[in-house]
Structure formats: structure tokens, C-alpha cells
Amino acid sequence: MKSFIVFALIVAAAVAAPANPDGDAQIIKYESDNIGLDGYGFEVETSxxxxxxxxxQLQNVGSxxxxxxxxxxxxxVGNDGQLYxxxxxxxxxxxxxxxxxxPKGNE
Known part of the structure; x- marks a missing residue:
């Protein structure tokens, strides 16, 4: 019973831990260019x-x-510290x- 309680406490702590230890991410860069039928573009970077x-871009418009x-x-950056x-x-x-x-197609 004692080991079950310890296990339950560990699970509860893991569930309660924030996914991002640095707190909430902030948007530090946001650019958006919506030029209608000629296309769109955007760029976002977070803290x-x-x-x-x-x-x-829309191709073959009207066809x-x-x-x-x-x-x-x-x-x-993944949980393992590696950049993906x-x-x-x-x-x-x-x-x-x-x-x-x-993985590539044949791997």
C-alpha cells in the first residue's frame, strides 16, 4: 500500500508539473502579409x-x-534539448x- 501511495504522488506531481518550465511563451516576432488572391505569408517566433x-499562393485561379x-x-527545441x-x-x-x-520513404 505504501508503494502505491508513493507511485500515486509521483504521478500526481508529473501531471501537475507545467509542460513548459519557463512559464508561458511570449510571441517575440509576428509578421503577416495577406495579399488576397496573390498569396499570403507569415512568420512567428516565440520566446x-x-x-x-x-x-x-493560389494557382490556376478561376480554372x-x-x-x-x-x-x-x-x-x-524538443524535450531532449535537440533542435528539430x-x-x-x-x-x-x-x-x-x-x-x-x-524517416525517408524506404526507411
Whole structure:
């Protein structure tokens, strides 16, 4: 019974611990450029090291093949202290992401 109580206390402490030990992250950079049908772009950086950038443009406007083409990237520091970076594209061929930690197609 004593070990169960200790285990329950450890679980309770883990659940109650904040996910971000530095407290709430603050937005330190925000840029947005929405130029309507000509496209959009944005960039965000937070105080906890998260960065993201994306841009998109509508292609084949007004046609049967109208589609949004997007490309971007984001990065963050994982719980292991390592920086993870992902680049991606999305469009008529679907979503494709790449990063050093993401397995390739045949792996």
C-alpha cells in the first residue's frame, strides 16, 4: 500500500508539473502579409524557441484546376534539448515534409 501511495504522488506531481518550465511563451516576432488572391505569408517566433514561416499562393485561379500551393518550415527545441526542424510543401500532390529526424520513404 505504501508503494502505491508513493507511485500515486509521483504521478500526481508529473501531471501537475507545467509542460513548459519557463512559464508561458511570449510571441517575440509576428509578421503577416495577406495579399488576397496573390498569396499570403507569415512568420512567428516565440520566446521558447519555436519558429515558423509559411507562404502560399493560389494557382490556376478561376480554372477547374485551382489549387493552393504552400511551402513553409518550423523548428522547435524538443524535450531532449535537440533542435528539430521541418520543411514542408502542400499542394495538388498532397503534403510532403522533410527533416533530419523524419524517416525517408524506404526507411
Amino acid at each position: 521558447n524557441g519555436i519558429k515558423t514561416r509559411e507562404e502560399g 477547374e484546376n485551382e489549387a493552393l500551393a504552400v511551402r513553409g518550415e518550423f523548428s522547435y 526542424s521541418v520543411s514542408y510543401t502542400a499542394g495538388v500532390n498532397g503534403f510532403e515534409a522533410s527533416g533530419a529526424h523524419i
